[in-house]
Amino acid sequence: MPADNSSPTRPANAAHPYASARRPNSTATPSASSAAAAAAAARRDNQPKSTRQQFAACGACRMRRVKCDLKDVSPRAGETPMCTNCQERGLKCVDEFANVKAVKLLRRGRRLAQVEQVYGPAAQAAQPNGSATEAENAQASSSRTPSCIPKLQPEFFGSPFYRRFHIQRPIVDPTEFSARFYESEQGKPESLGVAGSMICMLLVTWAATYGVNEYGVEEPSNGLEGVRERRRRCNEMVREILGLIDKHGLLRKPTWDGVRVLLLIMPLTEDVQTQLERLAMYEATVSQVYTLCSLGSLVKSGQGEFVDALVRARIFWYGHVHEGITSGLRGGRLIFEDDDLSSFQITFPSLGNKQSLIRTSITYSYSYRYATAPIRLSSACRQIHAALTGPKAKRKEDVNERGLKDAWEALSRSWEEFEGLRHVGPVGIIQTEDTERFVNGWQIFIFECRE
Structure with missing residues (x-):
């Protein structure tokens, strides 16, 4: 018996009553269909995405199924x-998902902290009341803006300025x-x-104070x-280096390069630090010199024992002399x-190995002779400290004649010793x-000591 899907009361060839619901109207034109589809797409594009946010409503509004503005309060x-x-109905507003949101915010905060550590924080907005300190501005500028210090060039080490600077500030061994x-x-x-790069920046800064550029060439x-502008620019350089000193913790991590950075920058901070800040930095620097040189911390330059000894000696001599003639x-x-x-x-090595001395640009014995005269002058200043200017001497009623x-x-002997250096070729x-x-x-300084 053949299958018959028709109804007993409906003819076999009759149209299905729901056919129009299952297939498109055959009478609609193609242009009308495309226009309707374009209009529907336009409506979808113009409609904003769902603004629904999870855990945004309080418990009362969630139960009443009304819109809650707790997140905007x-x-x-x-x-x-x-x-x-x-508030309007006098109900207790309870945020049932506060703990969940706190955990999410904590995770977000950790991610932000990691991103800030990698890429650095954004520049702070300018404070209208000018409450930001100079130290904060220096640290911000050193980490968020390009450096204002030009890059040191190799020609600098052969310049007359570096030769003169090396004699007056014998902190860095030229070799x-x-x-x-x-x-x-x-x-x-x-x-x-890091610290060695900061020494390069300080050499450029010192040169700029004398009107010399990063090549060692004097600028007109x-x-x-022009002098005022040069001073302003040099102070900006010093602030940048101070920010780097704080950033890398040079004051709490004694190293040979780090202490040289501190010794070089101290005379340049007069306009950018308070007297208290300079005193604290000075005492910390001298303490680092004393610690490094007294604990036998060895320098390993890879250029021989005499160069290593000179690196240590220059730092100790400079620290000893500077403390004597100031404090x-x-x-x-x-x-x-x-x-x-x-x-x-x-602790100095023996001078018997002359061959090692020849390989250095300035011999060990010559450097020692140039350092001896200021050291003895420093000892004379320490005698003045013990007899006249020191705290113990001031407490005495009588002067120690x-x-x-x-x-x-001692000052007279020091004068003669400096005079003898004139005959050194x-x-x-x-x-x-x-x-x-x-x-x-130095002789001008001795004259001022006597006066």
């Missing part, structure tokens, strides 16, 4: 947030540091490291206005003693005119 400090519906700088220029940045001066005469607190100097001299006489005799990069300038400067 900004309560005052110490008040519990309440939505508008609960050891220039070799490391050239290695870094050849694709070995680890030769300098533009009168008094010694002004009556400040002294960290170094003459016994420390004697103990340090014993014998101590003052010994100090004046040019050695290495040191020229005769540089020696004359060195001797004259």
